[in-house]
Amino acid sequence: MSLSGEAESAEVEVAKWAELHKDSYISHRVISDEDIPPIREFRDAWTDVTEETSIDIDLAKAKDVALNRLRAERNKELDNLDKKLMIAMEMESDDVQSLKEKKQALRDVTEPLKALQAEGVNDENVLNQIKQLSMLGDV
Numbered sequence: 001m002s003l004s005g006e007a008e009s010a011e012v013e014v015a016k017w018a019e020l021h022k023d024s025y026i027s028h029r030v031i032s033d034e035d036i037p038p039i040r041e042f043r044d045a046w047t048d049v050t051e052e053t054s055i056d057i058d059l060a061k062a063k064d065v066a067l068n069r070l071r072a073e074r075n076k077e078l079d080n081l082d083k084k085l086m087i088a089m090e091m092e093s094d095d096v097q098s099l100k101e102k103k104q105a106l107r108d109v110t111e112p113l114k115a116l117q118a119e120g121v122n123d124e125n126v127l128n129q130i131k132q133l134s135m136l137g138d139v
Contacts, residue, residue, distance in 0.1 A: 031055070042066075042127070049121060059118040059126050066134035067113055073136050074106050081106070109136060 010030070018025040035054040037046070045061035085099040113133040118126050 029053075041131070047121065056121040057127065059120055059123060059130075062127060063113065063116060063118040063130055066130045067110060070110055070113065070134045070136060074109055077136070078103060078106050 014028055018028075029048075031053055037055055037057060042057050042062040042065055044065050045058045047056045047058045047061070049056050049058075081099055081103050085096065085103070087093075088095045088099055113130065116126070116129055116133060118130065120126075
């Protein structure tokens with residue numbers, strides 16, 4: 001098949017998809033593999049707002065994605081600590097205060113990321129800050 005045949009076939013497929021999804025289809029354009037971000041970590045923050053052919057990453061959405069992941073990870077740890085705290089309280093253990101402090105540290109772990117100003121698109125420095133601040137680490 002020639003390149004023009006492949007392009008025609010792709011256009012036919014896009015037209016079918018657009019017809020099936022009239023409520024959500026806005027537009028499309030053909031891009032190369034190099035235009036797709038190599039890291040899919042912020043896939044839910046991809047957008048198309050600049051004139052460049054590459055996919056843009058909305059920084060506010062990337063921050064929200066990271067916050068949601070961090071919260072999910074944190075909540076698992078909080079559940080584990082809740083169980084340990086209940087046992088420690090029943091046994092009147094000396095660990096109660098340290099477990100309460102760990103829980104508070106986990107509750108506070110999202111604050112630096114929430115405070116980060118993330119506006120616009122494609123700022124690698126901000127994306128790196130989002131990545132760093134969204135790691136649970138040793139709390």
